[in-house]
Amino acid sequence: MHFTINGQRHEADVDLRTSLLDLCREHLGLTGSKKGCDHGQCGACTMLVNGRRINACLSLAVMHQDDEIVTIEGLGQVGNLHPLQDAFVRHDGYQCGYCTPGQICSAVGMLDEQKKGWPSYVSESLTDSELTDAEISERMSGNICRCAAYPNIVDAIREVAGKGDRQPVLEAAKEIGA
Amino acid sequence: MKLFTYERADSAQAAATDAAAAGAKFIAGGTNLLDLMKLQVETPTKLVDISRLPLDKIEERDDGGLTIGALVPNSDLAADARVIERYEVLSRALLAGASGQLRNKASTGGNLLQRTRCYYFYDTATACNKREPGSGCSAIGGFNRILAVLGTSEHCIATHPSDMAVAMRALDATIVTQKADGDRRRIAIGDFYRLPGDTPHIENVLEAGELITGVELPAPVEAARHLYRKVRDRASYAFALVSVAGVVAMDGDTVKSASLAFGGLGPMPWRNPAVEAAIVGKPVTTASFEAAADALLADARGYGSNDFKIPLARRTLIASLRELTGTN
Numbered sequence A: 001m002h003f004t005i006n007g008q009r010h011e012a013d014v015d016l017r018t019s020l021l022d023l024c025r026e027h028l029g030l031t032g033s034k035k036g037c038d039h040g041q042c043g044a045c046t047m048l049v050n051g052r053r054i055n056a057c058l059s060l061a062v063m064h065q066d067d068e069i070v071t072i073e074g075l076g077q078v079g080n081l082h083p084l085q086d087a088f089v090r091h092d093g094y095q096c097g098y099c100t101p102g103q104i105c106s107a108v109g110m111l112d113e114q115k116k117g118w119p120s121y122v123s124e125s126l127t128d129s130e131l132t133d134a135e136i137s138e139r140m141s142g143n144i145c146r147c148a149a150y151p152n153i154v155d156a157i158r159e160v161a162g163k164g165d166r167q168p169v170l171e172a173a174k175e176i177g178a
Numbered sequence B: 001m002k003l004f005t006y007e008r009a010d011s012a013q014a015a016a017t018d019a020a021a022a023g024a025k026f027i028a029g030g031t032n033l034l035d036l037m038k039l040q041v042e043t044p045t046k047l048v049d050i051s052r053l054p055l056d057k058i059e060e061r062d063d064g065g066l067t068i069g070a071l072v073p074n075s076d077l078a079a080d081a082r083v084i085e086r087y088e089v090l091s092r093a094l095l096a097g098a099s100g101q102l103r104n105k106a107s108t109g110g111n112l113l114q115r116t117r118c119y120y121f122y123d124t125a126t127a128c129n130k131r132e133p134g135s136g137c138s139a140i141g142g143f144n145r146i147l148a149v150l151g152t153s154e155h156c157i158a159t160h161p162s163d164m165a166v167a168m169r170a171l172d173a174t175i176v177t178q179k180a181d182g183d184r185r186r187i188a189i190g191d192f193y194r195l196p197g198d199t200p201h202i203e204n205v206l207e208a209g210e211l212i213t214g215v216e217l218p219a220p221v222e223a224a225r226h227l228y229r230k231v232r233d234r235a236s237y238a239f240a241l242v243s244v245a246g247v248v249a250m251d252g253d254t255v256k257s258a259s260l261a262f263g264g265l266g267p268m269p270w271r272n273p274a275v276e277a278a279i280v281g282k283p284v285t286t287a288s289f290e291a292a293a294d295a296l297l298a299d300a301r302g303y304g305s306n307d308f309k310i311p312l313a314r315r316t317l318i319a320s321l322r323e324l325t326g327t328n
């Protein structure tokens, strides 16, 4: 089988049952993407496929032979960080760091979706939604952080999205009806 | 995961023919099928990959409706300007389901056919008639908090977990298929799913190899309010305990038309004409809303830990009707 990952061509002879996540981690040495649940429930395995974020654990490698795949390694490297990687570091957007590669890949996909005008579950208007803190939380809900670094994750994403300061917690809670 | 062979289909007809073989399954987004294959709940011997078929368009119909290709991802469908404008309930229901990552992969056809989240269905160490016909139902007398209170049988009390399908039921969608023998069918969503009876492993009317090619939505109801209300254990990324999809048009204070479907309550997206009849043509009153809830829940039956769904469904329906009729 052949794959294009982070702009590089790879050949791999793998079992048909191999997930896209296991292909990267176990066969190509790309261990940045993490395996939390292996069942689509945590987001640790999030990668970008043709620019869209997906759960790599719930996808067969064989089905991605003609796709452009980007993992956390492809977004940036030490000394040349992606703005979101940089913001996560400065805002302490993690504790143990296990969910972080998935959070960052997911945030890249999410910001792109928001730019395209895609609404979310908490958008009052489906045609015109601002990226409030409640919006960031809802749009990132597919990424679980066991260390609960959520406030700092939201800070990092908000900064990169150019949305100013943290919203008062009560205001954000009201927006999601909590 | 059990071994399987793999083919990428190059046409709908070829896919249907290939998948008619015993043990064969289509794979689209894979977000439900692979989840179940990892646990050996599903053990197909052959996968027919339909993900590259050209069924990924949303097209206008002459009657003012839309045809949604079976491979349109849930996220694209939710964000489509025509869907937002004409079928807001569908957009809202899709956005209430799963996560951003999953919606990017989940297809329209796969979403309709996703299987129950019953804990025992997922646990191959337990008895489950849906997974292994004749083995018994562990959920009756077991943990059944998330399971059904309507349309159940002594053999299975599973719910259909989809949000999208509930909105489609309220919208009177039609499912279009391509059969292995070349025939095509149009199946009203109300005739698509089957009650469990004594064959809970048979969930719909599709034949072996029958491919869903698309879903048709009829022209939208004019000047109607749309709502999708989902009640769940956490604010996001959780399946519905109870959900209501509603499309209601008013004539002054009187309900002109109403279309209401329910998730989390039954083995299929649930709809009961008696619920709508309780309010249509009548002025908005608390009594008519109560009557609608009575009609919905007349035959409801709890199984212990899911008893709470009966009063929850009543309150959720009444709150939804208040919003839909503007009587907050």
Ligand SMILES: Cc1cc2nc3c(=O)[nH]c(=O)nc-3n(C[C@H](O)[C@H](O)[C@H](O)COP(=O)(O)OP(=O)(O)OC[C@H]3O[C@@H](n4cnc5c(N)ncnc54)[C@H](O)[C@@H]3O)c2cc1C
Pocket (backbone or CB within 6 Å): A039, A040, A041, B025, B026, B027, B028, B029, B030, B031, B032, B033, B034, B035, B050, B070, B096, B097, B098, B099, B102, B105, B106, B107, B108, B109, B110, B111, B112, B113, B114, B161, B162, B163, B164, B210, B211, B212, B213, B237, B238, B239, B240
């Ligand atoms: C953690 C998690 C949370 C979720 N939360 C929600 C939620 O809140 N609400 C919700 O509604 N859903 C939820 N889902 C389910 C998700 O919506 C489904 O997994 C998805 O819609 C299935 O689509 P797919 O294309 O991936 O299907 P696949 O997994 O590819 O296929 C599912 C089934 O459909 C068959 N199939 C697929 N396409 C066709 C076709 N065109 N014709 C005939 N047969 C076909 C396959 O053979 C298979 O049996 C969740 C899933 C996960 C993993």
Ligand code: SF4
Pocket (backbone or CB within 6 Å): B116, B118, B119, B120, B121, B127, B128, B129, B130, B131, B136, B137, B138, B139, B140, B147, B155, B156, B157, B158, B200
């Ligand atoms: S409710 Fe249905 S799916 Fe759940 S254990 Fe019983 S038979 Fe199986």
Ligand code: FES
Pocket (backbone or CB within 6 Å): A034, A035, A036, A037, A038, A039, A040, A041, A042, A043, A044, A045, A046, A055, A056, A057, A058
């Ligand atoms: S490892 Fe893929 S979602 Fe958890």
Ligand code: FES
Pocket (backbone or CB within 6 Å): A093, A094, A095, A096, A097, A098, A099, A100, A144, A145, A146, A147, A148, A149
């Ligand atoms: S930083 Fe530990 S799981 Fe998120």
